[in-house]
Amino acid sequence: MLKVSTFHSFQPYLPHETHLSLLQTCKTHKEPKQILASTIKTGIFNHITITSRILAFYSDPKIGNLEYARSVFDQIEEPNSFTWNTIIKCYLENHHSNDAILMFCELLRESSVSPDNFTLPSVIKGCARLCALEEGKQVHGLSLKTGFESDLYVQSSVVSLYSKCFDIVSARKVFDRMENADMISWNSLIDGYVKCGEIELAQKLFDEMPEKDLFSWTVLIDGYSKCGKVDIARDVFDKMPNRNLVSWNAMINGYMKSGDFVSAQQLFDSMTKRNIITWNTLISGYERNERFILALEAFETMLKEGLTPTNSTLVSVLSAVSGLALLEKGNWIHSYLDTNGFKIDGVLGTALIEMYSKCGSIDSALGVFQAISKRRLGHWTAMIVGLGMHGMADEALRLFSKMQRLQIKPNSITFIGLLNACSHAGMVNQGRQIFSIMEKEYGIEPTIEHYGCLVDLLCRARHLEEAKNVIENMPIRPNAVIWMSLLSGSRNHSNVEIGECAAKHVIEMAPKTVGCYVLLSNIYATVGRWNEVSKVREMMKNIGIRKDPGCSLIEHNGVFHEFVVADSSHHQKEEIYSKLSEMDERLRSAGYIPDLTQVLVCIEGQKEKEAELANHSERFAIAFGLINVKPGKPIRIVKNLRVCNDCHSVTKLLSAIYDREIIVRDNSRYHHFRKGTCSCKDYW
Structure with a gap:
C-alpha cells in the first residue's frame, strides 16, 4: 500500500477507494489536507464517503480543526444525515455546544435532511452542557413529533438534560416511561436528585438499581458529602465493591468540605496510587479552608514524587502563597511556570497578578499584567483590585479609563475593585460616581457587596450618617457584614450612637460574630466607658466566644x-x-x-x-x-x-x-x- 509520506509521487488521478485507505492511516491534521486537495483535483470531492471520513477525522478533539472541518462541510453540495451528524458532533466533542445547536437549527431551516436518532441525542447533550433548558425542551418536543421519543439514546439524553438543568420532576417522568432504562439514565437521575439536594430520593433510586457502576457509588458519596453527612458518605465508600481514583477523590473532597482535614489526609496517605486530580483535591481543599501552609507542603511533596501540576494545581498554590504573602515562594512558582513552558494567560495570569498584589509587590503584578499580550477581563479586574489594595486609586481609575477606551466591558467584580480603591484613598465623590455609572451605563445591578463598598467608602470619610441612610434605604435586605462595616467605621471615628445601632443589628442577625463585640468594646474603651466594656466582655463570656489575639x-x-x-x-x-x-x-x-x-x-x-x-x-x-x-x-x-x-x-x-x-x-x-x-x- 502507498504511504502518505510518499504522497507527492502519486499519479494525478486516484480512485476514491485509495483515498479512503489513505485516510485511515492519517495521524496528523496535515495529511487529510493533502488528500482533500487531491480529491478536489480529481473531481471526487463530493463522494460522500470521502468527505464524511475527513469530517470524522476532524471531530477528534486531539487532532480536530473546527475551522477546517467547517470549511470542508460548507463545500459539500448535498450533505446527508451522516455528514450533518458528524459536523454537529465535531462541534460538540470540541466543547463548542452553542455552535452545535446553531448547526442543528441550520439543518432544520435549510436542509431537506430530517434529524434522526443520532442527531437528537447530540443536540440534547449540547443543551444540557449549556443548561439551555428551554431549547432542550423544544428538541425533546421535536423527538416526540418525529417518532423518536421511545429511542433509548434519545430518552437517556433527555433524562440527563432535565437532571443537569435541575428539572428533576420532568427527568423522573421521562425515566418512568422508559421500558429498559440504561445505566446512564439511572445515574443521570441519581445525579439530578443529588444536585437538587434530594439525597433520600437518590438513595432510594440507588437501592432500586438492578446494576450499579463506579459512577453510581461515587455520585452518592458526593451527594452525602455536599449535604454535610460525611459519615454516611464514608459508609457508602467502605461498602463499594470496587473503587477507582474518582471515588477516592470524592471521599477526600467530602472530608475537606466538612473541615475534617485529619481524615482527608489519612485517607490520602492510605492510597497506593494517586493521580494529579487527587493531589489537586488535597491542595485545593487546604487552600479553600485557608490551610495555606499545608497546601504548600502538599504541593512540594507532589513535585518530589515527579508529578506535573496542572493549571488548577498552580492556581490553588498561588492562592495559598497569596494568603500567607510569601513573595519569595511566589517568585519561585513564577520561575517554575516560565521554566516549564506554562502560558501566563487565562486564569494563571490572573492568579499571578493577584499573588504579587497580595504579597505586596505591586510592581511585579504590573509587570505580569503588561506582559500578557491578549488581556482578558479577569486580568484587568485583578490589576484594578490589586492597585486599590495598595491605595493606588488614581492608577486604578486610569486603568479603568483605558478599559473604557478599548471597549472592554467591566463586570461586577471590576466595580468592587474600583469602589475599594476609592475607599482606601478617600475619593468619596469619585466613588459615588463609579457606583452610579455601574447601573446607568453598564446595566450592572448593585449587589450587597457593592453597597458594602459604598458604606465602607463613606465610613472611612466620616460620613457615618450618610452610610447609615444608605443601609436603611438600599433595595436589598442588609446583612450582618454590611452592618459590621458601619460598626467598624463608628469604632474608627469613636461614634458611640451609630456604633450601638450597628452592633444591635449584627447581634440580631449573627449573635456569635466575635468582631462585633470586639469593635463595640473598643468604641466604649476609646471614650473611657469601662463599665460598658466590662458588660460587653461578660456577654462574650456568656455565649462562649472570645477575641482572636492579634498576631x-x-x-x-x-x-x-x-x-x-x-x-x-x-x-x-x-x-x-x-x-x-x-x-x-x-x-x-x-x-x-x-x-x-x-x-x-x-x-x-x-x-x-x-x-x-x-x-x-x-x-x-x-x-x-x-x-x-x-x-x-x-x-x-x-x-x-x-x-x-x-x-x-x-x-x-x-x-x-x-x-x-x-x-x-x-x-x-x-x-x-x-x-x-x-x-x-x-x-x-
Missing part, C-alpha cells in the same frame, strides 16, 4: 515566625527584647509620643499604658526583621487585625530611623513604609 507573621528563609502580644516564646527572644529596647530609645530621641487613646484595656498609669502599646505583635515582628533580614531588603509583615494608630506612627518613624522599607499587610490593605511616610497617606 503578626513574618517569613525568613522559608520558615514562618509568628508573634503575639508580649511574645516571649521565640528562640531569639533575648535578641528581640534587646532590639525592642533599642527601638524604644531611638523612637524617643526622634520625638515619638505614644498615643494612649489606642490602649483598649482598663489600665491605670501612663507607664503601664505605654508598655501595653510597646507589646503589640508587629513591634516584635519588626524587631525580628531588623535582626534577621539583610539591609536593603524589605521587611514584610502580615497582621491579622487592623494596624492601630500608634503602631502606624511607630512604623513610619522606624522606617526612617533604620532606613528600611517595612511592608505591612493588615486585614484590609497594604501599608508601604518608607523614609518616615506610608503609602496610605495616613488614611486607612
